[in-house]
Structure formats: structure tokens, C-alpha cells
Amino acid sequence: MSRAQAPEPARAEHGPSAHGTSAHGTSAHGTSVRVGIDVGGTNTDAVALDDGDRILARAKRPTSPDVTGGLRAALAAVLDELGERAAAVGRVMLGTTHATNAILERRGLGRVAVLRLGAPATTAIPPLEGWPDDLREAVSAGAAIVRGGNFVDGGPIAPLDDAAVRRFLAETAANADAVAVTGVFSPASEEQERRVAEIVREELGEGVPVSLSHEIGSLGLLERENATVLNAALYAVARDVTGALGAVLAERGLSVETYFAQNDGTLMAVEYAARYPVLTIGSGPANSLRGAAFLSGVTDAIVADVGGTSTDLGVLAGGFPRESAAAAEIGGVTTNFRMPDILAIALGGGTVVSEDGSRVGPRSVGYRIAAEALAFGGSTATMTDAAVAAGRGAVGTHPVARDARLARAVREADAMVADAVDRVALGRADRPLIAVGGGAFILPDTLPGTSEVVRPAHADVANAVGAAIALASGRFDTIAPAGAGRRAAIERARQEAADRAVAAGADPGRVEIVDLAEVPLAYLTEPAVRVHVKAAGPLRTRPA
Amino acid sequence: MSPVADASGMQGSRLITQEDIAPLARGCAVLGTGGGGDVRTGAIAVRRAVREHGDVPLITLADLPGDALVVPLSGIGAPTVGHEMIQSAEEPLLIRDEIERIFGRPPSAIMSSEIGGGNGVMPVAWAARLGLPLLDADAMGRAFPEVQMVSMYVAGLPANLVVMADVVGNVVSMRPVDGLWAERIARAVCVAAGSSALMADYVLTAAQARGAVIEGTVSRAIEIGRATRHESDPLGALARTLGAKRLVAGKVTDVDRRTTGGFARGTVTVEGVAEDKGRTLTLEIQNENLVAIEDGRALAMVPDLITVVDAQTATAVQTEGLRYGQRVAVLAWPCDPLWRTPRGLETAGPRAFGYDLDYTPVEEIA
Numbered sequence: 077m078s079r080a081q082a083p084e085p086a087r088a089e090h091g092p093s094a095h096g097t098s099a100h101g102t103s104a105h106g107t108s109v110r111v112g113i114d115v116g117g118t119n120t121d122a123v124a125l126d127d128g129d130r131i132l133a134r135a136k137r138p139t140s141p142d143v144t145g146g147l148r149a150a151l152a153a154v155l156d157e158l159g160e161r162a163a164a165v166g167r168v169m170l171g172t173t174h175a176t177n178a179i180l181e182r183r184g185l186g187r188v189a190v191l192r193l194g195a196p197a198t199t200a201i202p203p204l205e206g207w208p209d210d211l212r213e214a215v216s217a218g219a220a221i222v223r224g225g226n227f228v229d230g231g232p233i234a235p236l237d238d239a240a241v242r243r244f245l246a247e248t249a250a251n252a253d254a255v256a257v258t259g260v261f262s263p264a265s266e267e268q269e270r271r272v273a274e275i276v277r278e279e280l281g282e283g284v285p286v287s288l289s290h291e292i293g294s295l296g297l298l299e300r301e302n303a304t305v306l307n308a309a310l311y312a313v314a315r316d317v318t319g320a321l322g323a324v325l326a327e328r329g330l331s332v333e334t335y336f337a338q339n340d341g342t343l344m345a346v347e348y349a350a351r352y353p354v355l356t357i358g359s360g361p362a363n364s365l366r367g368a369a370f371l372s373g374v375t376d377a378i379v380a381d382v383g384g385t386s387t388d389l390g391v392l393a394g395g396f397p398r399e400s401a402a403a404a405e406i407g408g409v410t411t412n413f414r415m416p417d418i419l420a421i422a423l424g425g426g427t428v429v430s431e432d433g434s435r436v437g438p439r440s441v442g443y444r445i446a447a448e449a450l451a452f453g454g455s456t457a458t459m460t461d462a463a464v465a466a467g468r469g470a471v472g473t474h475p476v477a478r479d480a481r482l483a484r485a486v487r488e489a490d491a492m493v494a495d496a497v498d499r500v501a502l503g504r505a506d507r508p509l510i511a512v513g514g515g516a517f518i519l520p521d522t523l524p525g526t527s528e529v530v531r532p533a534h535a536d537v538a539n540a541v542g543a544a545i546a547l548a549s550g551r552f553d554t555i556a557p558a559g560a561g562r563r564a565a566i567e568r569a570r571q572e573a574a575d576r577a578v579a580a581g582a583d584p585g586r587v588e589i590v591d592l593a594e595v596p597l598a599y600l601t602e603p604a605v606r607v608h609v610k611a612a613g614p615l616r617t618r619p620a
Numbered sequence: 621m622s623p624v625a626d627a628s629g630m631q632g633s634r635l636i637t638q639e640d641i642a643p644l645a646r647g648c649a650v651l652g653t654g655g656g657g658d659v660r661t662g663a664i665a666v667r668r669a670v671r672e673h674g675d676v677p678l679i680t681l682a683d684l685p686g687d688a689l690v691v692p693l694s695g696i697g698a699p700t701v702g703h704e705m706i707q708s709a710e711e712p713l714l715i716r717d718e719i720e721r722i723f724g725r726p727p728s729a730i731m732s733s734e735i736g737g738g739n740g741v742m743p744v745a746w747a748a749r750l751g752l753p754l755l756d757a758d759a760m761g762r763a764f765p766e767v768q769m770v771s772m773y774v775a776g777l778p779a780n781l782v783v784m785a786d787v788v789g790n791v792v793s794m795r796p797v798d799g800l801w802a803e804r805i806a807r808a809v810c811v812a813a814g815s816s817a818l819m820a821d822y823v824l825t826a827a828q829a830r831g832a833v834i835e836g837t838v839s840r841a842i843e844i845g846r847a848t849r850h851e852s853d854p855l856g857a858l859a860r861t862l863g864a865k866r867l868v869a870g871k872v873t874d875v876d877r878r879t880t881g882g883f884a885r886g887t888v889t890v891e892g893v894a895e896d897k898g899r900t901l902t903l904e905i906q907n908e909n910l911v912a913i914e915d916g917r918a919l920a921m922v923p924d925l926i927t928v929v930d931a932q933t934a935t936a937v938q939t940e941g942l943r944y945g946q947r948v949a950v951l952a953w954p955c956d957p958l959w960r961t962p963r964g965l966e967t968a969g970p971r972a973f974g975y976d977l978d979y980t981p982v983e984e985i986a
Contacts, residue, residue: 197708200707201664260705295704401941502945
């Protein structure tokens with residue numbers, strides 16, 4: 077909630093950036109300027125960075141119901157702020173909620189022919205079971221389980237039933253905008269899914285896009301299938317966003333490369349995002365974490381993003397968001413995306429303080445803070461007022477008197493934050509807390525369980541900065557034998573993750589494996605491990 | 621559950637309907653004592669089967685003639701595999717047909733082998749697909765990791781028959797010499813079948829089942845699942861319904877996992893908060909929560925039930941879901957008396973899991 081902060085108009089920044097990266101010169105020519113945009117629930121933020129990572133311009137505009145309007149406004153504002161240097165914009169990085177909103181509102185979704193390869197296995201739970209009825213009706217062009225799929229050891233459950241695939245495609249062709257294909261154990265054995273993609277091209281031509289589950293998610297059939305179907309339903313949404321962004325840039329006579337932010341805090345090139353639009357869901361918290369790391373120069377930390385009604389706490393490990401082990405639910409559908417592990421607590425700048433100050437929240441005045449809070453001449457005591465009275469910030473238009481009620485509220489709020497920090501810290505108390513977001517001033521300067529509280533410059537647009545500075549990444553998840561074949565299988569997984577990072581836009585020469593986890597599997601007589609690999613690298617430079 | 625018209629001549633039988641599925645899953649998770657597999661996938665399968673085939677009558681042994689066949693069913697295999705290679709809808713039908721072929725008459729009811737976890741939920745789907753009633757009973761009253769850890773084995777029933785069906789339609793019938801051999805061979809068949817199979821372990825007549833199964837556990841699971849509904853104090857309500865001791869309420873401060881011999885083992889530390897401040901409880905885990913220890917003293921041990929629940933919602937937390945920082949309460953309550961017999965303790969007491977502890981009932985530990 078940006079209204080709770082001291083007024084801070086968009087401005088150009090010419091000094092060294094907050095984390096002290098040295099400048100590479102001040103050339104305003106070429107394609108050296110990047111614009112990061114992050115669509116939040118309340119505001120759409122945009123920042124422009126030069127090739128020395130200094131912030132040149134920034135803008136905050138209200139998020140519009142259609143998302144695109146607010147996006148255009150924020151982008152236009154930051155380009156205006158750049159003035160002549162707008163011509164040097166070479167890349168735009170976008171973290172947006174278009175896909176999430178399309179699913180939540182069941183709007184603009186394509187119809188999907190849903191094909192599962194696994195019969196006679198898996199028939200106890202057909203595809204789309206457990207989906208909300210209205211979403212299923214909006215998305216499904218028909219579903220079938222055909223013979224195929226693989227066992228855990230790679231052997232086929234049944235040979236792929238080509239004829240049944242062709243029959244299904246013929247039945248659904250009239251209704252389907254896209255096809256989603258999910259094979260049992262495809263993350264370890266993807267050949268059958270690839271074969272179905274060929275059959276779709278033969279039967280329906282190149283114009284009908286195909287989502288293959290092994291490219292979308294990890295083990296867990298129903299969750300991966302759900303994510304694959306959502307991905308296929310979002311192709312049109314991805315085209316619309318890309319088109320809208322391209323139109324704004326074209327109006328300005330700009331020809332730029334566009335990247336989309338993913339839910340793990342990395343980027344993918346626009347062509348890649350067009351194939352995997354579902355990966356854009358949940359990019360906001362990841363951008364915020366990555367932006368906090370960049371602005372503070374700290375790569376291992378707890379990050380608190382304080383808004384108007386809530387605070388999101390997450391953990392940075394090696395510069396990337398720690399991921400949640402729990403299943404992610406989107407629009408009533410369970411998926412197995414690895415989302416940032418975020419703990420949200422009902423504490424923000426607009427959070428209402430009880431009569432005696434003994435309780436804060438969960439109620440918040442939200443966007444009405446500028447009318448209702450004491451600091452703005454209103455009559456409701458909020459956390460903004462309590463923080464102002466405690467001398468933590470100079471916010472608002474009216475003085476706020478220090479009293480016992482507000483002092484108590486500050487103690488209560490600090491205890492809530494300390495408790496939340498302890499929950500996310502996993503026992504470590506030696507890391508700093510990076511405070512970002514429009515309401516960050518309500519946090520104290522010292523917190524139990526942290527080494528220090530860091531307040532970087534530009535903390536209120538950390539999310540847009542996070543989009544602008546992100547790397548491109550790829551990930552791969554499979555099952556490998558624990559014995560002799562283990563090394564080869566892990567090497568293959570590393571290569572696959574690196575190839576995917578390059579496909580997403582990373583510089584092939586600078587891709588690194590940033591995460592490799594092996595989890596032993598229980599109740600298998602043949603020992604096996606589940607392998608998860610993530611690779612990431614800086615964006616490759618634009619071809620001349 | 622709703623009372624059913626007495627069309628089948630089954631006195632007092634009830635129907636399991638769509639409304640019972642969520643509470644059943646919640647209750648089975650509590651009875652899973654940290655293990656027993658995922659209840660969520662099971663609940664999706666049950667909703668589907670009940671929508672397709674109708675509500676499932678829940679009956680008692682008194683509803684069955686003495687020679688009626690009861691089939692205890694359970695899924696066996698690796699949880700990771702079960703989550704990826706979902707069961708075939710045909711598996712229960714194959715087992716039913718094989719039993720009818722062997723006995724010359726069809727089964728009259730099916731039963732859950734293990735009420736704790738996903739195996740407590742899925743039998744409703746199997747019963748729906750078979751058009752058979754579900755017996756309000758199971759063979760554990762909780763979750764256990766091995767095939768021989770069932771009430772029929774403890775009651776001394778001969779392991780007359782094991783029938784297994786896999787996802788592609790293979791059916792294996794086995795006449796093991798005892799429950800330990802049943803475990804060993806069933807495990808090998810399961811691996812050959814892709815680490816997932818449906819299994820009928822023992823086929824009982826209703827007369828044999830009396831005293832050899834743990835009765836009332838399905839309705840009990842539903843009752844447990846409903847206990848916390850609309851309660852301002854879900855934890856207290858759950859503890860009252862279970863007749864459980866609250867061993868500690870606090871924070872998970874350490875989760876030490878290791879996988880050995882195919883089992884997920886571990887030690888979890890819970891430090892007390894508020895009125896339990898200053899206390900430290902450790903839980904020994906082998907798929908299930910087996911022993912709770914404070915200051916070197918066991919406060920509860922297997923076969924009594926030990927479940928970790930979320931401190932606010934009282935939702936059961938499975939062992940793989942435990943992580944540092946969670947606010948939890950540890951509940952413990954008595955197992956079925958059958959497990960406290962010498963043979964019950966030999967089968968599933970602390971020493972059966974490698975703990976050098978003399979079993980003491982949870983209610984006798986101060």
C-alpha cells in the first residue's frame with residue numbers, strides 16, 4: 077500500500093546505486109537501458125536501470141482491473157521520466173498477474189483437449205476431477221485417457237495407442253484451441269509425450285499449440301496434469317499481454333526484447349513465455365525477494381515486504397527465493413508448482429489498532445488510509461499512526477500524539493513480526509532482515525532472530541527492480557537409480573536444466589547449476605532418488 | 621452419514637455420502653499417526669466413485685450372516701509412485717472376481733485394512749465401484765508400515781489367502797504360510813508391478829472377523845473429522861473426541877530425517893511454548909510417529925497412537941510435512957486392546973520397531 081509511505085514522486089537517480097555497484101560509464105546510446113515492471117494487487121511499479129544497474133527512473137501507478145491499463149500507464153510514465161534516454165531502452169522485463177487473473181475470473185481462457193497417457197492405470201481419477209465446475213466448463217474441450225505411460229523404472233505401462241490419440245483429436249478438434257498431454261512418469265520418460273505432439277501436428281497442423289507435461293511440472297500426476305491444462309488454456313492470454321506490451325513500445329518507436337518474470341524469481345524470453353504462460357503465475361513475491369537482494373547486496377536474508385493490509389515474509393538463499401514444499405492452489409485447482417515459500421501475516425500500514433492497543437489487525441483500512449488514519453486527519457488508529465508516534469517515520473498530514481495505546485500496538489506488532497521471522501528462519505538467527513514495500517517503515521530497527529534490519533534505497537519498488545535484474549533459468553525434475561546409473565542420470569538432468577535455461581534466454585557460456593537436490597524415495601526395493609536441478613544465467617547479449 | 625431405508629435387511633446401516641468424505645479424510649489423517657499416505661488424492665477418487673456409483677452403505681458385522689465373505693483391502697507401494705501412477709478403476713473388480721472364483725461365491729462386504737491415512741479413505745471408492753457395502757471396521761485402528769501388522773495376524777487367523785491386482789490387470793493369488801511371508805512376497809510382487817498394487821490380505825467370513833477386526837473405526841474416523849467443525853477451540857475438541865493426552869504444545873525446533881531400509885526414519889524435536897515453556901519433547905519416527913520422549917523418559921509409545929496436529933486448526937501433520945517453526949500440539953491416546961495383548965505387542969510393540977522399551981500404556985504414564 078504505497079499511500080502509507082512518505083510522498084515520493086518518481087524521480088531520476090544519478091548517484092551510485094544502493095548496493096554500490098560501480099558504474100560502467102554513462103552512455104545513453106545503444107540498448108543499455110532496461111525497464112522492469114511488476115504488477116501488484118494495488119500498484120503497478122516500473123523502474124528503468126542503466127547497464128551499471130543504477131536506477132534512472134521509477135513510477136508507481138494504480139493497477140487497473142484489466143491489468144493492461146495500469147501496465148501501460150506505468151510503462152509510459154517511466155519512459156516519459158527517461159526522456160531522451162527512452163530511446164536506449166533495449167529490454168523490458170514484466171512480472172504480471174494477467175494469467176492469475178484470467179484463471180481466477182475464468183476470462184479469456186482457451187479450450188483444451190486434455191489427453192492422458194496411462195491406461196489401464198490411472199482410470200480411478202480421470203482428468204479435471206476436483207476442478208471447480210465453472211472452470212472445467214470454461215476450459216475443457218474433452219478429455220480422454222489412452223493406453224500408454226511409463227512405470228517408475230522407465231518400462232512402458234502400455235505401448236502408446238496412436239489410433240486412440242488420433243480418434244480423440246478428431247472428436248475434439250472442432251472445439252479445441254490447444255492440446256494438453258500428460259503421460260505417467262513423463263518427467264523421467266518423455267518419449268510418448270513427444271510422439272503425441274508429432275501426431276497433433278500431423279492431425280491438426282502447426283496452428284494448434286501443445287502443452288507437454290514433462291516440460292511444465294514435476295512428479296505428481298494430477299497436479300502436473302492440472303498445471304499442463306492451465307498452461308494450454310493460457311496461450312491466448314499470453315498472446316494478448318505480449319501484443320499489448322508490443323503496442324505500447326511500438327507507439328514509442330521502440331524495438332525491445334521482452335522477458336517475463338517467473339514464480340522462481342528468474343526470467344524467460346517472450347517466445348518461451350508464449351509456450352509456458354503458466355510459469356508467470358506467482359512472480360510477484362519472487363520479484364520482491366530478488367529485488368530486495370539486489371538493492372541491499374545481501375544474498376542470504378529474510379525479506380519482509382510490508383503492504384497496506386499484510387506483510388509477506390520470505391527467505392533468500394544464495395540470492396534466490398526459498399521454495400515452498402506445499403502444493404500451490406490456483407483458482408481452486410491444485411498444481412505442483414514450486415512457489416516461493418511465503419508466510420503472510422495480517423500486518424500492514426493500514427492495519428487497525430484495537431481500543432486498548434492490545435490487538436492489531438486483522439482488519440485494515442486498506443486504500444482508505446489517506447482518509448481514515450489519524451496521521452491523515454481521520455479517526456481510525458492504524459499501524460501507520462502507531463509507527464509515526466513511535467518515531468519510525470514521518471508520514472501523513474497531521475501530527476500523531478504518542479500514547480499508551482499506540483505504544484502497546486507497536487509492541488504487539490513487533491512481537492507478531494518476530495514470531496513470523498522465527499517461523500520462516502528455520503532456526504538461524506544470524507541473517508539480516510531486508511525491509512521492503514510501501515509500509516516497511518512500520519518495522520523496528522532491531523528484530524529478535526535477525527542480525528540487523530536493512531532498509532535499502534528504492535525499497536518501495538523492490539519488486540520492479542527484481543524483475544529488471546533477474547537471470548534466465550531452467551529446471552528439471554526426474555527419478556534416477558541410486559546405484560550405478562546415478563551419475564549419468566544426474567549429468568543428464570544437469571544438461572537438461574542448462575538447456576532449458578538457454579532456451580529461456582540465458583547466455584550459454586554463463587549458465588550455472590544453482591540448485592541440485594536429491595531426495596531418496598521410500599518403499600522402493602530398487603533404491604532410487606528424486607533429482608531436482610535448476611540452472612540459471614545472465615541474459616545473453618542481444619545479437620547485433 | 622444418513623440412516624438408510626431398510627431395503628437390504630441391514631438393521632441400522634447408514635450411507636456414506638459426499639458430505640462424509642471430507643471429514644473421513646480428515647479423521648483418517650489423524651488416525652494415520654503421521655503416516656499412512658496422502659488422504660487428499662484418496663478423497664478425490666472417492667468423490668468421483670460415489671458420484672458415479674452412488675452412496676456406500678456402512679454396515680456392522682451384526683448385519684452379515686456368519687458365512688458372508690469380508691475382503692480387507694489396501695493399496696501397497698511407494699507413496700511417490702502412488703502419487704504419479706494413480707490406480708486403475710479395475711483393480712477392485714479383478715480382486716472381487718478372483719475371490720469369487722476361489723470361494724465359489726462373491727464377497728458380501730469390503731473392509732479397510734488400515735484406517736490411518738489414504739488407505740482409510742480409498743475403500744469407500746472401492747466399495748462404490750463394486751456395489752458392495754463397507755464394513756465399519758479395519759485391521760489396525762491406525763496406520764502401520766508392514767503387511768503382517770494387522771489384527772487378523774494378532775488374532776491368530778491363518779493367513780489363508782492374499783490376492784493382489786496391479787494397474788495393468790495382472791492378478792496374483794498367494795497362499796503364504798504366515799503373515800511374515802505374506803509381507804515378504806507381497807512386497808516383491810508389488811515392486812515387480814511397478815511399486816503399486818491393490819491387495820486383499822486375508823479373506824474372512826463374518827464369523828471369523830468377530831474379534832479379529834477392530835470395529836467401528838470408519839464411523840469413528842468420520843466423527844473425529846467432524847469434531848473440530850465450528851469449534852472455537854479445535855485442539856481441545858479433537859483431544860476430547862480422541863480421549864487423548866496433550867503431550868506438549870509448542871514449536872518444531874528440529875527435524876532430522878534419514879531414509880534407511882526403505883523406511884523414512886527421523887527424529888523431531890518440539891519445544892514447548894506458553895504453559896509448556898521449558899519442556900522439550902522428541903518424537904521417534906519410522907513412517908509413523910512411534911515414540912514420544914521427554915528427559916529420557918517415554919511419554920507414549922507404539923502401538924498407542926501419537927499424532928502431531930497444527931496448534932490452531934488441529935489438522936493432522938504428516939511426518940513428511942513436519943518442518944522447523946511449525947506451531948503444533950502432540951496428542952497421544954490408547955490403541956485398541958488387541959494391540960496390548962502379548963502377540964499384539966510382539967507384532968507392533970516398541971521392540972518390533974527396534975526400540976529397547978517395555979511397553980507402558982499411555983494412560984498409565986504420569
